[in-house]
Amino acid sequence: MLAGGGSAGHVNPLLAVADELVARDPDLVVTVLGTEQGLESELVPGRGYPLVHVPRVPLPRRPTLDWFALPARLxxxxDAAGAAIDEAGAQVVVGFGGYVATPAYLAARHRGIPVVVHEQNARPGLANRLGARWAAAVAVTFPGTRLPGAVVTGLPLRPELADLVAERATDARAARTRAAAELGLDPDLPTLVVTGGSLGAVSLNLAAAGASGALLAAGAQVLHLTGAGKADAVRDLVRDGVQGAGLPGRYQVREYLGRMQLALAVADLVLCRSGAGTVSELAALGLPAVYVPLPVGNGEQRLNARPVVDAGGGVLVPDVELDAAWVRERLVPMLTDASALAAMGAAAAGVGRTDSAARVADLVEGVL
Incomplete structure (x- = not known):
């Protein structure tokens, strides 16, 4: 029984481990616990795994009126998680955090069924801090994550990213050329990919688009993924930046790219947030990045990026310091220095992990 959901950061590693386990033993029965509202409601059935819904139970981080409703909801x-475990005859519960992980851990404990925990972020969430107390095995993405008995496995990669890692290892130039052709880009130009995730990031959008003139003047090309509903504002900024009526062909603006592996196949440098998935994927691919941690939350994004930045595989910039001037003065020289980028990429690859799904599957099989 695999439990996790709510966001891609939970669901993608879950599916990667599920695929690895089934590849090893096609007779293995895998069932997934998730919510009706989360991303798992589409991705899990789409991958062919049965999804059992569990009520969504956020754990309040501080005292509020929600505390009074928590016991009954939990x-x-x-009970729902326990019924699913019983019906599936599950022998181990593997949790990836998120809203359904806590009830899955508690139901498993009540039944004496072993638990394996995987934590994606450098700073663990509440659910995994709870589950790790009695887990048979604990896997973490980053060194230094404070969970008892933690084993560093890295973050299991989505199959399309794992395929790109293998393709780049065999013939990176061919992978780049094919991706550039599909995206309408030039494989021979220095390429910056800007992405703030599916929702976008206003600070990244403003900084990159505001420096569009300098980026193009340096001979680079840009694939700018703005996030939903933000593309028109970015296009206007780019037009202003290059002082032209039309959008330059070397500055490509899209809201979203479903096949993100194409962008990463052609990228020389990535300007991005530092979610666990982003950091892990870029390091596995050996791609240098300018990481701009989300300025809200518990500071986990800064911690996520720290190992690769300390190794020389990226640059960490506080959100408040990122603007068009920073891009012009710091990022443009970086993007146009091929030897520096190569060194950064090698450093990123040195801390990246490409076999994380197999490492987590090893822990699960050990428990089984």
């Missing part, structure tokens, strides 16, 4: 979720 009890209902634990």
């Amino acid at each position: 009890r209902a979720a634990v």
Whole structure:
């Protein structure tokens, strides 16, 4: 029984481990616990795994009125998770954090069923901090994550990213050329990919688009993924930056790219947030990046990027310091220095992990 959901950061590693386990033993029965509202409601059935819904139970981080409703809601979720475990005859529960992980861990404990925990972020969430207390095995993405008995496995990669890692190892130039052709880009130009995730990041959008003139003047090309509803504003900024009526062909603006592996196949440098998935994928691919941690939350994004930045595989920039001037003065020289980028890429690859799904599957099989 695999439990996790709510965001791609939880669902993608879950599916990667599920695929690895089934590849090893086609007779293995895998069932997934998730919510009706999360991304898992589409991705899990789409991958061919049965999804059992568990009520969504956010754990309040500080005292609020929600505390009074928590016991009843949690009890209902634990009962639902327990019923799913019983029906599936599960022998181990593997949790990836998120809203359904806590009831899955508690239901498994009540039944004496072993638990394996995987934590994606450098700073663990509440659910995994709870589950790790009695887990049979604990896997973490980053060194230094404070969970008892933690084994560093890295973050299991999505199959399309794992395929790109293998393709780049065999013939990176061919992978780049094919991706550039599909995207309408020139494989021979220095290429910056800008992405703030599916929702975008206003600070990244403003900084990159505001420096569009300098980026193009340096002979680079840009694939700018703005996030939903933000493309028109970025296009206007780029037009202003290059002082032209039309959008330059070397500055490509899209809201979203479903096949993100194409962007990463052609990228020389990435300007991005530092979510665990982003950091892990870029390091596995050996891609240098300018990481701009999300300025809200518990500071986990800064911690996520720290190992690769300390190794020389990226640059960490506080959100408040990122603007068009920073891009012109710091990023443009970096993007146009091929030898520096090569050194950064090698450093990133040195801390990247490409076999994380297999490492987590090893822990699960050990428990089984």
